[in-house]
Amino acid sequence: MSVSFRALSVPDPSGLMFGRAPKPVSCGFGLELGKGQVYPELNFTLPTMVLDESNWAAVVAHYEEIGTSIQRAAKRLKLPGLMVEFELLPPMTEHPSWGAEITAILHRHLKQAHKDFGLPCALRVTPTDIRDVTRPPDLRSGKPVEALLQSFEQCAAAGADVLSIESVGAKEVHDEALLYGDLDGVIFALGVLAPRDMDFLWKKIVTVCSSHKVVPGADSACGFANTAMQLSSQGMLPEVLAAVVRAASAVRSLVAYECGALGPSKDCAYEGPILKAITGTPIAMEGKSASCAHFSPVGNVAAAMCDLWSNESVQNVRLLSGPAPEAYLELLAYDCRLFNQALKSGTERAYQDLLVESDVHLSPQAYILSPISTGRIASAIVKESSHYAMTLAAARESVLILREAGQKKELDLNSREIEWLERISRDLDALPVDEQQLLVSMQERYGHLFSAASYGL
């Protein structure tokens, strides 16, 4: 199955609204996404502890405790619906039966909640992409690849309702290019290598999902654009570079949908609004209520178009109120009540405006995630036909958006950010139209970092 997106599913940015998606998704125990409500997506991880066979009983006990606290909080908060995400830790993917065992535990808790008090709910399971254990990574063969595919199979069989991944194909090149501010390398990684790996991996994921009647969720450019976001937040990279990387990264994430992914997108995929405009599928987002996991400059604008609202990840530790996952589920639940009340009362436009306006003038990374900016970037993408051209178009459009915002004084860019924006613009303009030409020069520059066979080259 291969779908091409040559037009926007949401052509008018004013149609990009939280809680509503033209192509809703039904999953799990009666959870319907994109049909007029925003639901919490709770994510969690283990506290500091050894994760191996000798300590497995303690690991299981943590997930049992989390499951129990989810049931308790969902009932107490009268949640209208809930997505739970289980992100496997690397050993749980290396040993597929471990991830499947935890999946079964969480599935059992959600099934119980649905039976006891009718909670519409679903379990998203996200195996870790463990294929990059060697350098250069072998992305298409070997034990890690086999374990990853087995992990999808076994988690699907154990009760996952949605399967997702944060895949890392081309990260080995992107990391290096990003550190050096090398736009040729960034675009090569995002527009030439990553789409090839996404196509390889997502066709396999969709096949697993079809055989188990599980929803193929989506991928995230976390390893690419969130790396840029974090480095910029530490003052190591210009914010405008992180913003351009975000826009460009949407194309490699889009490939999952071309292969049959249906959404919801992953919470850490801040490129989600661009994907929603193109595909019309529901998106998960994270912002202010994910500061337990990491900081970001896009805390409110990230919420403007979400269908699931996530905390990204929190350790299962004891807070004054109770277990941290339960505390964060309460935060998300109250956030979602506001979204849903706005939708119910017809004030969603005003609420969305507040979410957008409170952030967009303070950061280029927030500015490019407004409904208008994401609509423009999405339009630029669907006008092109190759992944390379689409990536380049997204990057160029984001530069135009940021330049115009600076000129209109809608965004306060300091002189160094402006210098970098112009440098990025020049570098993008200098890239060849012909992908093959770029491939030759990039093999010279980065050939030592990646295996051509991993990308079918």
Add this chain to the structure above:
Amino acid sequence: MKELQELAQSVEQGQVQKVSGLTQQLLDSGVSPQTVLNDGLIAGMTVVGEKMRSGEMYLPEVLQSASAMHGSLKILKPHLVREGAQSRGKIMVGTVKGDMHDIGKNLVSIMLQGAGFDIVDLGLNVPPQKFVEAITAHQPAILGLSAMLTTTMLNMKTTIEAINAAGLRSNVKVIIGGAPVSQKFADEIGADGYARDAVLAVDKVKQLLGVTA
């Protein structure tokens, strides 16, 4: 000396060809390779480090400076070896067992190289025994351990225990870094230091080795 100042400035500005050219000129005019290294290259990179710390330079600009320095070092190294010049110190780095995050570790390596240290990078997902074997083989002054996960950070402790058990602990200082770790954790597992980011890692290494510039 004016030429050395110009070299330091060129390093700061990341002018790869100019730095190499000036290095050769200085050597040809009889300036000692150690002086070129200390008063030209490292002096320039010290300013770069300060500018990065104060937010005046971004990482790509820092790396451009580091590239300029490396170009010069290629010319300088044979002369330094001939003169028996001492390295500033050998630093070994690696991401601990079970962890596949390496961008932070790579960043630290680059910054340390820029500050004139020799790097041995063991890569990612490194088991304790491999660290032990590499310490025996390379005899680094400092070992930098990296971890990004709450479930892998304890492998830093396991690694230090393995180094202890091998009787090598007094030969090497250990520093740690990564999102879930802290100074408190470093103290708990018996590490000699913790650094929150790559710039501070360079400071910590200099402090532990008693390097002042």
